Amino acid sequence: MSQKPTIPKGTRDFGPQQMAKRNFIFKAIKTVFEKYGFMPLETPTMENLSVLTGKYGDEGDQLLFKVLNSGDYLSKASEEEISGGSKSLLPKISEKGLRYDLTVPFARYVVMNQHDLALPFKRYQIQPVWRADKPQRGRYREFYQCDADVVGTESLICESEIILMINEVFAQLGITDYNIKINHRQILKGITEAIGAEGKESEFCVAIDKLDKIGLEKVLKEMEDRGISAEAAQKSVPILELSGSIEEKIAKLKDIFKDSESGKKGLNDLEEILETLKSFELDNNHIDFDVSLARGLSYYTGSIFEVKVNNVSIGSVSGGGRYDDLTGVFGLKGLSGVGFSFGVDRIYDVLEELNLFPTDATTSTEALIVHFDEETKKYGLSVLNQLRKAGIKSEIYPDKAKPKKQFTYADKKNIAYTIVIGSDEMASGNLTLKSMASGQQDQLALDAIIDKITGHNE
RNA sequence: GUGGUUGUAGUUCAGUUGGUUAGAACGCCUGAUUGUGGUUCAGGAGGUCGUCGGUUCGAGCCCGAUCUUCCACCCCA
Structure with missing residues (x-):
């Protein structure tokens, strides 16, 4: 009897109909990226582990797929290292790993080619990435990312253009009801200062990021669990419950941030981004200033955003932000950049759920x-x-x-x-x-x- | 990584307290129609019940291991 073929956990085949639909999405994204002056980049499936490890935290390192060395991969390992368990053995038997995201390989590329690149450098990259995660619905071990980043400029025009690109891609895909949530790491820093929880920024971010998921009370409890005083947590409540138009929220925060340089900087950035957008005559820019938006990735230092399509059961479909020192770990300091990414698989599910795929796509x-x-x-x-x-x-x-x-x-x-x-x-x-x-x-x-x-x- | 859950035809699922020969729908193939698909009708093929082991006179059903699926947590796209 012949054995039944299978594919690895968390991976998928894409049949002809699925590919037609996926290509419809890819084409829309590529067209828009190129229209805004982004150039394509591809990097190898495998990177040296020295490039990948330590960039995603301890958890991230565990989620890396490692590639065994060729040939007799055990030959370089001593008895001691073999009996010492996977930690001591790993560096001896594996030197390469599958890429975990597109940002780190991009940073590596920029550093390796820094003398040839015309700064600011705008690149887009659409390739699969791999994570040794436990698969769930909408979560795979192999999935595509569609990144666009600009490095080498601090200009907030880039942020505005990202908003424009998101609007344009969604218009092409026929998605009309969505919100681009925007916030700023300096605003979050300003809040921690204003409530008397300086230095607890990352704890604060992790907690409030869950606001729409677990509710205010649990968030406050989580803050306390993470070492923020009950008093400080209470003080954040009126800020998290801010309502009104973007302008009204900014006005209220300006008052709260009287003594916070960080907070003021964040608000100024936000105002400038909104001001720049006015030159582009959008009827509806879909922007929603959300002070509870934090995003997990710790390397963001400036603006951050996330896109949620309304009335569907799917989480965020796009996100990004500004980072001040992406290439620092590879020895190139002081290069600021801003980037964002579309989640193709989730956009696919959204279009399917809203029945928005054009019939001629198939x-x-x-x-x-x-x-x-x-x-x-x-x-x-x-x-x-x-x-x-x-x-x-x-x-x-x-x-x-x-x-x-x-x-x-x-x-x-x-x-x-x-x-x-x-x-x-x-x-x-x-x-x-x-x-x-x-x-x-x-x-x-x-x-x-x-x-x-x-x-x-x- | 922690806790739970699922696995029966190509697909979605039934299957009684453990008892003969495991069913349905849809799909597939053939014919009604030797020059016409989608509808209709008639017929047919297709299963070591995830895998390995155990209990039993007897296992799709009970037990163990393993793989797999999905879900929650963690984290993330």
Whole structure:
């Protein structure tokens, strides 16, 4: 008995229909990225472990997929190291790992090529990444990230452009009801100062990030669990419950941040981003200033954002922020950057849930040639050649088969037209064009058929 | 990593306290139609019940291990 094939946990195949839909998303994202002056970059699937480890925290290191050294990978390890467990053995048997995200390889690339790059450097990168996580719904061990980053400038125009790009991508995808939540790490720092919890920033961030998930009371408890005084936690309540328009929230915070340089800086940045956007005449920029937005990644130092589509069961579909020292760990100091990422898998689920995939995203072949015998099949080949010369996606049923079988094939593959060639058609030169959707058939010369199919596309 | 959960036909699922030959729907194949798909009708194929071991006269059902699925926590896209 042959064994049943399987794929590794947390990985997926993408069939033709899925790929058509995924490509629809990728195309929209790529088009927009390039329109804003971002250039494509690809980096290797594998990086040296020295590049990857220590960049994502202890948890992150555990989630790295490591690649065994080639050949006799145990030969360099001593008895002692083998008996010492995985910690001492690992560096001896593995030197490479699969990329965990696109940001670190990007930073590595920038440092390695710093003398050749025109700064500011704008790149986009669409590639799979791997995490040895436990899979769940919407969480895989292999998934795609679509990153766009700018390094080498502190200009807030970049932030504004990110907002514009998100708006443009979503417009192309047909998503209309969504919020771009924005906040600023300096504002969060300002809040910790204002409530008397200086230096507890990261604890504060971890706690409030869960606000919409677990509610205010549990967040306050979490703050206390993480070493923030009950008094300070209480003082944050009015800030977290801020309401009103963006301008009103900013005005209220300005008052609270009288003595906080960080807080003021954050608010100024935010105002400048909003001001810059006014030059671009958006009807609705979808921005929502949310002081409870924190985002886990600790390397963010400036603005941060996250996109949530409303009325769907899916979490955030995009996010990003500004980091001051991304390349510092690789020895290149003082390079500020800002970047963001689209989560393709989640966008896919959103489009599916809202039924927003256009029907032509899934059509494949436009015309199938149906024949009856060797002679008509041969005649069909020259017809096929003409169709393809005219740019029509077309194919001929390769085997001799009953028409029923050939039509069923066209039906299953969702092919729009069939062109039937029998002895009558061969004799007259007028072929039978059948529209599979309506079932209507017409006797037409090949030129007329080509006109009709291509005309239908325009 | 912690705790729970699932596994029966290609797919979604039934399957009685452990008792003969494991079912349905959809899908698939063939025919009704030797030049016509989607609808209809008739027929057919398809399962070592996740895997290995144990209990039993007897296991899809009970027990153990393992893999797998999904969920919560942690963390994250």
